[in-house]
Amino acid sequence: MAYSDKVLDHYNHPRNVGSFDKSDPNVGTGMVGAPECGDVMKLQVKVNPETGVIEDAKFKTFGCGSAIASSSLATEWLRGRTVDEALAIKNTDIVNELSLPPVKIHCSVLAEDAIKAAIGDYKKKSSATTAGAQSVNA
Amino acid sequence: MKLPIYMDNHATTQVDPRVFKAMHPYLTNIFGNSASRNHSFGWEAEEATEKARKQVADLIGATSKEIVFTSGATESDNLALKGVAEMYAEKGNHVITAATEHKAILDACKRLEKEGLRVTYLPVQTNGLIDLDQLRAAITDKTILISIMYANNEIGVLQPVAEIGKIAKERGVLFHTDGTQAAGKIPVNVTQDNIDLMSISAHKMYGPKGVGALYVRRRNPRVQLTAQMDGGGHERGMRSGTLNVPGIVGLGEACAIAKAEMPEESKRLAYLQDKLKDRLLASLDEVYINGTQEHRLPNNLNISFAYVEGESLLMGINDVAVSSGSACTSATLEPSYVLKALGAGDDLAHSSIRFGLGRFNTDEEVDYVAEKVIDVVKKLRELSPLYEMFKEGIDMSKVQWAAH
Numbered sequence: 120m121a122y123s124d125k126v127l128d129h130y131n132h133p134r135n136v137g138s139f140d141k142s143d144p145n146v147g148t149g150m151v152g153a154p155e156c157g158d159v160m161k162l163q164v165k166v167n168p169e170t171g172v173i174e175d176a177k178f179k180t181f182g183c184g185s186a187i188a189s190s191s192l193a194t195e196w197l198r199g200r201t202v203d204e205a206l207a208i209k210n211t212d213i214v215n216e217l218s219l220p221p222v223k224i225h226c227s228v229l230a231e232d233a234i235k236a237a238i239g240d241y242k243k244k245s246s247a248t249t250a251g252a253q254s255v256n257a
Numbered sequence: 258m259k260l261p262i263y264m265d266n267h268a269t270t271q272v273d274p275r276v277f278k279a280m281h282p283y284l285t286n287i288f289g290n291s292a293s294r295n296h297s298f299g300w301e302a303e304e305a306t307e308k309a310r311k312q313v314a315d316l317i318g319a320t321s322k323e324i325v326f327t328s329g330a331t332e333s334d335n336l337a338l339k340g341v342a343e344m345y346a347e348k349g350n351h352v353i354t355a356a357t358e359h360k361a362i363l364d365a366c367k368r369l370e371k372e373g374l375r376v377t378y379l380p381v382q383t384n385g386l387i388d389l390d391q392l393r394a395a396i397t398d399k400t401i402l403i404s405i406m407y408a409n410n411e412i413g414v415l416q417p418v419a420e421i422g423k424i425a426k427e428r429g430v431l432f433h434t435d436g437t438q439a440a441g442k443i444p445v446n447v448t449q450d451n452i453d454l455m456s457i458s459a460h461k462m463y464g465p466k467g468v469g470a471l472y473v474r475r476r477n478p479r480v481q482l483t484a485q486m487d488g489g490g491h492e493r494g495m496r497s498g499t500l501n502v503p504g505i506v507g508l509g510e511a512c513a514i515a516k517a518e519m520p521e522e523s524k525r526l527a528y529l530q531d532k533l534k535d536r537l538l539a540s541l542d543e544v545y546i547n548g549t550q551e552h553r554l555p556n557n558l559n560i561s562f563a564y565v566e567g568e569s570l571l572m573g574i575n576d577v578a579v580s581s582g583s584a585c586t587s588a589t590l591e592p593s594y595v596l597k598a599l600g601a602g603d604d605l606a607h608s609s610i611r612f613g614l615g616r617f618n619t620d621e622e623v624d625y626v627a628e629k630v631i632d633v634v635k636k637l638r639e640l641s642p643l644y645e646m647f648k649e650g651i652d653m654s655k656v657q658w659a660a661h
Contacts, residue, residue, distance in 0.1 A: 150642065152659065156584075159643055160642070179641060181640075182569065183568040184572040236659075
């Protein structure tokens with residue numbers, strides 16, 4: 120199968136590879152997929168709690184080149200967006216940007232799921248912290 | 258050294274220049290139909306196919322009259338299974354095969370099942386070999402055929418063919434083996450191993466594509482087949498169709514070269530195989546060899562690089578032609594059924610690479626491939642959340658994965 124130039128570029132030069140401390144309250148972590156399915160994506164966002172802006176994003180992916188490219192692209196797109204803007208990213212945006220063939224669409228779906236899972240994790244943590252703070256104040 | 262490097266010799270092999278040279282006259286001046294009995298054009302063609310028949314027979318310890326030329330191993334497998342099932346339908350309706358057979362066997366069996374045949378698919382052990390006790394136990398008085406491959410095309414393991422042949426003979430059951438990957442690579446002798454039918458293919462042993470043979474035993478017992486192709490009654494009625502004279506000449510020459518050079522060539526391939534394996538194992542952790550290392554083709558290495566997905570690895574070594582058992586490289590999006598049958602887990606199937614060494618691979622190429630694979634595996638593990646979890650000591654079998 121021929122890969123698009125953008126997939127090859129992300130594969131050869133993946134952006135924002137790495138991990139944040141999962142226990143950091145400002146970090147949201149999403150891990151989707153399963154080893155027996157052949158792809159696992161871990162996507163993390165670091166959010167500024169004052170502004171709700173994603174200041175940094177990192178990923179690690181076990182999967183094919185298109186899965187690596189989809190998650191690498193996702194981290195680029197996440198940086199600088201607010202949490203709510205991030206949730207607006209659709210898998211079809213990734214498909215179009217990377218020119219993914221039909222057989223690789225599931226990679227983009229996985230990336231969208233990873234974004235949602237990371238943001239969801241952050242939101243859950245921050246509401247817990249807020250709730251915790253309120254209860255202390257009360 | 259020339260790039261890209263071809264190291265996928267279980268898929269196909271390059272035609273040996275000597276084979277091409279032998280075929281050339283039969284693609285140009287000598288064009289007769291070997292079935293033309295009344296002129297010199299036919300006689301010349303027939304002489305060539307009979308010489309080739311002898312060369313094929315000599316490679317596997319058979320006699321010329323036991324060789325039926327076909328279009329390749331898929332046709333040979335189909336002819337053996339369907340031909341025996343039809344011919345011996347009155348004797349019984351049960352066939353035994355194994356889960357790791359080539360699709361040409363498995364899908365032919367599925368077809369026969371639809372027509373009422375009963376098929377037992379023996380599981381394999383974690384080393385890729387069938388359990389002979391299970392084979393013995395599976396034989397019933399309705400069993401007409403055992404079909405177990407000689408060497409596996411994905412993991413290169415060698416089934417205990419001699420023992421299977423012995424069991425089949427004792428129980429009065431015919432024994433077919435798909436010898437596609439074994440013939441020409443390791444010594445094969447149909448007489449010593451009590452093989453009744455064997456499929457072989459030219460293009461897996463440096464011959465041309467589109468030609469192969471089925472060995473059909475003529476004595477003790479005399480195996481009969483119902484033809485699956487109707488026509489002019491060629492090949493003693495077992496396979497009609499004008500003979501592919503240049504292809505058959507190529508198959509014959511390929512067999513003769515393989516026979517003459519096998520002792521030296523298999524030693525050289527085993528050395529390259531060991532070298533590749535040792536280099537990879539020395540530089541990388543969490544590397545698993547699929548299939549037994551004791552009973553194995555000298556040219557096959559099937560390795561899982563844990564926590565790295567196969568297609569992404571192939572992408573990184575794009576100047577090296579190898580195969581992967583990863584789902585992403587298959588049309589069905591399912592990981593290799595052969596590796597799954599070993600029970601190693603789907604995750605290791607997704608991480609597998611098949612290296613198929615061949616006659617034209619060099620020492621230098623093996624060095625290059627080893628270095629390249631090591632580099633790319635290390636790079637991809639940097640990217641792998643699973644490798645990170647492994648390093649943190651997390652038991653991944655206990656993780657709740659969000660499967661999709």
